[in-house]
Amino acid sequence: MALVSDGAFIADEWRRLADEESLPGSGKVIVSLGRLPAAREDARLTALGVYVANTTDPKALAPYFARLALIDIAFPAFTDGRGFSLARLLRREGFVGELRASGRLTPDQYLHAVGGGFDTIEIPDELAAHHGEANWAKARQARSLSYQRGVAGGASILERRRKGVA
Amino acid sequence: MTAHDPALPPRPNSAPTIYAYDEYDRAFVRERVAEFRGQVERRLAGALTEEEFRPFRLMNGLYLQLHAYMLRVAIPYGSLTSRQMRQLAYIADKWDKGYGHFTTRQNLQYNWPKLVDVPDILEALADVDMHAIQTSGNCIRNVTADHFAGVAADELEDPRPTAEFLRQWSSAHAEFSFLPRKFKIAVSGAEHDRAAIKIHDIGLRIVKNAQGAIGYEVIVGGGLGRTPFVGKLLREFLPRADLLAFLEAILRVYNRFGRRDNKYKARIKILVHETGLDEIRTQVEAEFAAMDRAPFAYDAQELERVVAAFAPPAYESLPARSDALEKAKAENTEFAAFAAVNVAPHKVPGYAIVTVSLKPIGGIPGDATAAQMRALADAADTYGFGELRVSHEQNIILPHVKQDDLFALWRDLSAAGLATANAGLISDIISCPGLDYCALATARSIPIAQAISERFADLERQRLIGKLGIKISGCINACGHHHIGAIGILGLEKKGVESYQITLGGDPTLSASIGELLGPGVSAEEVPDVIESLVQFYLAERREGEAFIDTWRRLGHKRFKESARREGEDGSGI
Known part of the structure; x- marks a missing residue:
């Protein structure tokens, strides 16, 4: 797996645990939603993350926010946009940790992900080889303007108009 | 003073009556073109597979058809200037086979563009403040409106400022570009519905409440396709200030819960049908209540700016009845038939709305040659303040023609093969x-x-x-x-x-x-x-x-x- 952050491929410090693997004695681990109640109580972990389906109810995760440093939303297909709405709702519920999109996303969706509040994108290695870091870096800069807030350069076009700044 | 000095009066061929891009709109569209140019290059180089390329070409209006690519150009809410129409003719000549096809969603389709040329075509569109953004794909499509907007006698309010707000709000929407299926919105501001709002995913009707405030009746879940539904009333009165936030709430509910297991059951009409209107209403209202509406804060200044762009042209003060028109009708039965069938009443005395039929007997509905597009642009400049409309009936509208000029216009249209007097009749198919x-x-x-x-x-x-x-x-x-x-x-x-x-x-x-x-x-x-x-x-x-x-x-x-x-x-x- 490759991890994209701010237009570059970076090393992933997190370890994703399969359900049959036991919790390690330390480190940053990502568990499934089902294991979250138990993992939350394990004080040995440096940091805790959870991977969830894009159909997850954001309110069900809210009670765990204080202990969660990462939420990883699965994109079962790159054309399935539910994750973009879920990300936005998690931010609204108050999640301030790392939001990660994982699946076969392409660089062309980078700004959609950023706009929804995602920090990182995790893609399979062969896909990373296919599109390459340069494409992600370029895609990150593809737009300097957006009609929506938070997609490109923060303020929306409407807000910029109001302030009269370029 | 330079040629681009904004203080210069508009050129006679640029209509002052429709929204003109500002620097932000212009830069936004240029960036989209540049982004798509990169995607086309990657596709041609094999760096993007067709599967990966598909949603992005669709979002830029590019279909893969039976024989070739088809490019669908947006004509937002059906309004365009003579200058834009001439550019459409230029594109038809330069990159297509000298014609275009006007569609039921107020768009224009070119049937024969080459993939490698499409970025240049989009660039040529951007030169006249046009684009092909979201004329296809599972996103919010080009917004349509009453083709008699601003001139109809039965109008409460011009729907185009609302539609322009929607165009901007929905353009490249980060959250709603990968919906379960396409999403179509139509707006009407008149007593009679000429925008078919009840067969759209969302239909908006501008209404006035008991207190005299302007707002919207919101219809949801209409659509055709293999399972046709007439839209249902979601909200009787939505205050104007809440419009974008409320639509955002509807789209969020649809994006999360619309079916994705079967593309034929993926439209919002199916979600509404299967979930039930009351439950959908509860979900939408709950989302609307919970969301951060600050980004959609009502901005009177911005509304004023957009409304001003659609200000009526400088009409002359004329008598309601034109003697010249009556005389011409009496003298020429063919023209009289045209005047009876293709001319509609205008809200300003002495003016008329003319429907130019793109349905010649035995012709292809909606097709226009580049020469006809230029003839239409010329007619708009000569007789109609340089403005044209595309109707969802696949005809062209000249929205402000002096009744005194109707006969001269008819002769010009006849010369271009555009005077078929069949608007609304059985051959207007x-x-x-x-x-x-x-x-x-x-x-x-x-x-x-x-x-x-x-x-x-x-x-x-x-x-x-x-x-x-x-x-x-x-x-x-x-x-x-x-x-x-x-x-x-x-x-x-x-x-x-x-x-x-x-x-x-x-x-x-x-x-x-x-x-x-x-x-x-x-x-x-x-x-x-x-x-x-x-x-x-x-x-x-x-x-x-x-x-x-x-x-x-x-x-x-x-x-x-x-x-x-x-x-x-x-x-x-x-």
């Missing part, structure tokens, strides 16, 4: 491109439209028959809106043979209804005969002033069905 162009089609549409048009070629007889909408789709996806035709025709394929199902009683207006099936399908050759027999039955049965749909409603479907059966020898053919 809406048709999808059908099997001749479309990869999805199961049967031909255009030749059927042509055959009907030729059968009823006599314009005098057409006027006698009166208002009658025929709509033809070449497959179940219903791009030709057959469900809402007073007479609808659906082309299917049965055992390798084209078969046409006929429906009656469809209505796209506020009294919206879905047509009912007449019987088993008929062959392509039989279609004009069936239409003929239906028309004859109607003519024999109608009461004074009754349109086809009214007679059908009064007599009931059964009577029409029986009449059609009597016409067929053994009843099996119809």
Whole structure:
């Protein structure tokens, strides 16, 4: 797996645990939603993350926010946009940790992900080889303007108009 | 002072009556073109697979059709200037085969562009503040509106400022670009619905509440396709200030809960139908209540800016009745027929709204050559403040013509082959491109439209028959809106043979209804005969002033069905 952050491929410090693997004695681990109640109580972990389906109810995760440093939303297909709405709702519920999109996303969706509040994108290695870091870096800069807030350069076009700044 | 000095008065060919991009809109569209140019380059180099490329080319209006790519250009809410129309002609000549096809969603399609040329075409569109953004794909599509916006006598408020707000809000929306399916919004601000708002995913009707405040009636879940639904009332009165936030709430509910397991059940109409209107309303209202509405804060200044862009042109003060028009009508019966059929009342005395039919007898509905586009642009400059509209009936509208000028305009249109006096009549047929162009089609549409048009070629007889909408789709996806035709025709394929199902009683207006099936399908050759027999039955049965749909409603479907059966020898053919 490759991890994209701010237009570059970076090393992933997190370890994703399969359900049959036991919790390690330390480190940053990502568990499934089902294991979250138990993992939350394990004080040995440096940091805790959870991977969830894009159909997850954001309110069900809210009670765990204080202990969660990462939420990883699965994109079962790159054309399935539910994750973009879920990300936005998690931010609204108050999640301030790392939001990660994982699946076969392409660089062309980078700004959609950023706009929804995602920090990182995790893609399979062969896909990373296919599109390459340069494409992600370029895609990150593809737009300097957006009609929506938070997609490109923060303020929306409407807000910029109001302030009269370029 | 330079040539680009904004203090200079607008050039005579640039209409001041429609929204002009500001620096942000312009830069935004240029960035989208540059982004798509990069995507095309990667596709051509093999760095993007067709599967990966597909949603992004669709979001930029590019389809892969039967024979070639098809590029669908957005004409937001159907309004364009003469300058833009000339650029469309230029593109048709330079990169296509010298013509274009105006669609039922107020867009223009080029049927033969080469992939490698598309970024240049988009650049040429951007030169005149146009684009092809979101004319396709599973995103919020180009917003449509009443083609008589701003000039209709029955209008409460011009719907175009609202539609322009929606265009901006929905453009490249980060959250709503990968919806379960396409999403279409239409806006009407008049008493009569000319935008077919009840067959859209969302239909907005501008209304005034008891306190005199302007707001919106919100209709949701209408649509055609293989499962047609008339839209349902979601909110009776939505204050203007809440519009974008409320739409965002609807879209969020749809994006999360709309079906993705079957593309034919993925439209919001199915979600509304399966979940139930009350439950959807609860979900939308809950989301609306919970969301951060700050980004959509009501901005009176911005509204004023957009509304000002659609300010009416500098009309002259004229008498309501034009002597020149009356004289010309008395002297020329052909022109009198045109004036009776293709000219609608304007809200300003002495002016008229002219429908230029793109349905010549035996022609291809909605097609216009580059020369005709230029003739239309010239006519708009000479007689109509440089503004044109595209109607969802696939015709062109000149919205502000002096009644005194109608005869001269008619002569110019005649010279360009654009004076067919059949607006709203039986040969003003809406048709999808059908099997001749479309990869999805199961049967031909255009030749059927042509055959009907030729059968009823006599314009005098057409006027006698009166208002009658025929709509033809070449497959179940219903791009030709057959469900809402007073007479609808659906082309299917049965055992390798084209078969046409006929429906009656469809209505796209506020009294919206879905047509009912007449019987088993008929062959392509039989279609004009069936239409003929239906028309004859109607003519024999109608009461004074009754349109086809009214007679059908009064007599009931059964009577029409029986009449059609009597016409067929053994009843099996119809």
